[in-house]
Amino acid sequence: MSILVYTESENGKFKKAALEVVSYAKAIADQMGTSVTAVTMNADNAESLGNYGASKVLSIKNEALGNFNAKAYASAIAEAAKQEGSKVVVVSSSADSKYLAPLLAVGLDAGYVSNVVEAPSSTAPFTVKRTAFTNKAFANTEITTDIKIVGLSNNSFGLVESGGTASVEDFAPSLPDSGVNVESVDKATDKVSIADAETVVSGGRGLKGPENWGMIEELAEVLGAATACSKPVSDLGWRPHSEHVGQTGKPVASNLYIAIGISGAIQHLAGINASKVKVVINTDSEAPFFKAADYGIVGDAFEVVPQLIEKLKAF
Ligand code: FAD
Numbered sequence: 001m002s003i004l005v006y007t008e009s010e011n012g013k014f015k016k017a018a019l020e021v022v023s024y025a026k027a028i029a030d031q032m033g034t035s036v037t038a039v040t041m042n043a044d045n046a047e048s049l050g051n052y053g054a055s056k057v058l059s060i061k062n063e064a065l066g067n068f069n070a071k072a073y074a075s076a077i078a079e080a081a082k083q084e085g086s087k088v089v090v091v092s093s094s095a096d097s098k099y100l101a102p103l104l105a106v107g108l109d110a111g112y113v114s115n116v117v118e119a120p121s122s123t124a125p126f127t128v129k130r131t132a133f134t135n136k137a138f139a140n141t142e143i144t145t146d147i148k149i150v151g152l153s154n155n156s157f158g159l160v161e162s163g164g165t166a167s168v169e170d171f172a173p174s175l176p177d178s179g180v181n182v183e184s185v186d187k188a189t190d191k192v193s194i195a196d197a198e199t200v201v202s203g204g205r206g207l208k209g210p211e212n213w214g215m216i217e218e219l220a221e222v223l224g225a226a227t228a229c230s231k232p233v234s235d236l237g238w239r240p241h242s243e244h245v246g247q248t249g250k251p252v253a254s255n256l257y258i259a260i261g262i263s264g265a266i267q268h269l270a271g272i273n274a275s276k277v278k279v280v281i282n283t284d285s286e287a288p289f290f291k292a293a294d295y296g297i298v299g300d301a302f303e304v305v306p307q308l309i310e311k312l313k314a315f
Helices: 016-032 046-052 070-084 095-108 214-223 231-235 266-272 301-314
Strands: 003-007 036-041 056-060 088-092 111-116 126-132 137-142 148-152 167-170 199-203 226-229 256-260 277-282 295-298
Touching: 003 016, 003 070, 016 036, 016 046, 016 088, 016 148, 036 046, 036 070, 046 056, 046 167, 056 070, 070 095, 088 095, 095 111, 095 148, 199 214, 214 226, 214 256, 214 301, 277 301
Parallel strands: 003 036, 003 088, 036 056, 056 167, 088 148, 111 148, 199 226, 199 256, 256 277, 277 295
Antiparallel strands: 111 126, 126 137
């Protein structure tokens, strides 16, 4: 009756969110007096999950699961949960996991709560704390179904290394005919992904044009951060759509979010409210973003950002 965790990987390498969900599942397992089993999809180094608290890994190696396919992935994870007799399944809050979790909930006749930010305050009744109203409030939610699915918010729990080891077993689930072939369009790059990033440097229309993004990329590089942008910036084709954050873009739950030349419209803030520390650089002291900011610099990005880069490089 172990806790089952779905661990996401890209090109065989675990995403940071995968290590975080295993760490989180271990905290629940300790509370419930049980162990953690992880499911991996075409991932290398499955045994490394032992360091984050998994005792066992069910390793799936199947070319048909090379690209994300919600129906097939949900079916495989459900089969693993049934085999292990798991009453709790943990996934991340990535777009992929949010897509597959409801299908998994149907397959397991389970209750699913997303955007969870802490280990359960109690496991009987099973009560988790989640964000609500686009991260403006928290809600304590009890999951009353026999099987429970928890979607952990990225960067909310952190990584906990335990130095443990995991046994690895091959797992070959029967796959449904999904009817849909999904091809991944996100090219693998060396850049930090927005979902995994602890720091995000984001630019808005105040940067005037794509030719001015050099300083944003340089600041991100110095900080080891991901780059992001507001919606109009990607609509104008200054940056790829994969960088657009907000209500209609990607959610960001970084430790540090630096917004440069972004006004702070409610639709933008909806996507970044879960970030812990927000820094705003804007020429307009009345820009709404300053109300949501922890630190604000009223100034011209073209003067402030180069100085910031210089100081950080000298650090
Ligand atoms: P602007 O509003 O043009 O603001 C530019 C800012 O840069 C200003 O505050 C200005 O003072 C500042 N500035 C100018 N020059 C400088 C300089 N030299 N140095 C520093 N600062 C400078 N938006 C999103 O971002 N994400 C979403 O997901 C999203 N979803 C939406 C969904 C709907 C249904 C709708 C209606 C809108 C949505 N929007 C979204 C758009 C949103 O309402 C705003 O229009 C948008 O966020 C504004 O982008 P911006 O701040 O980059 O540009």
